[in-house]
Amino acid sequence: MGKSNLMIRLIDIVFILLFGFIAVSEINSAKSIVPPKSTEVTEDSPEGAHIVIVGIEKKGIFTIGRGDIVFTDLFKLQEYFTKVAYESRSNGKKVGVRIRASWDAPVEYTLAVAKICKRLGLPKGIDVVRVIGK
Numbered sequence: 001m002g003k004s005n006l007m008i009r010l011i012d013i014v015f016i017l018l019f020g021f022i023a024v025s026e027i028n029s030a031k032s033i034v035p036p037k038s039t040e041v042t043e044d045s046p047e048g049a050h051i052v053i054v055g056i057e058k059k060g061i062f063t064i065g066r067g068d069i070v071f072t073d074l075f076k077l078q079e080y081f082t083k084v085a086y087e088s089r090s091n092g093k094k095v096g097v098r099i100r101a102s103w104d105a106p107v108e109y110t111l112a113v114a115k116i117c118k119r120l121g122l123p124k125g126i127d128v129v130r131v132i133g134k
Contacts, residue, residue: 049096050088052081056101056109078116085120097124 054077055063062071064080071077081097088095097117101110110126117124 049094050084051096051098052084053098053100054113056099056105056113058102058104058106060106060109062109062113074112074116077113078120081116081120081122085122095122097122098127099124100127103128 053065055067057063060072062074062077063069064071069080071080085095097113099110099113099117101107114124114126
């Protein structure tokens with residue numbers, strides 16, 4: 001009987017502590033959080049800037065712009081970035097890179113392009129897109 005009385009007293013103490021913490025703690029009412037809304041980005045570059053859009057396809061094919069220029073080699077892509085950066089900077093424009101990877105393209109290609117941008121000091125942004133119909 002002595003052990004069961006001790007157990008009941010310990011349970012009472014735990015409940016007293018629990019209700020004490022509940023009484024002392026502050027309860028705030030939930031605030032509504034407005035989620036961000038999606039907006040479409042225009043294809044135009046900001047004023048005074050040249051944005052290079054690089055598309056990355058599933059098999060490691062890199063397209064520039066709307067697919068006019070195609071690279072399959074990262075070294076040639078780096079040479080292209082170097083040339084574009086030099087031309088833009090000589091014209092007094094800032095240059096940036098927008099990396100648009102296909103949803104099924106391996107991440108290693110996206111990271112390789114990001115590393116090239118980092119080496120060349122080009123600001124970059126990464127998008128993942130799913131092209132309907134492909």
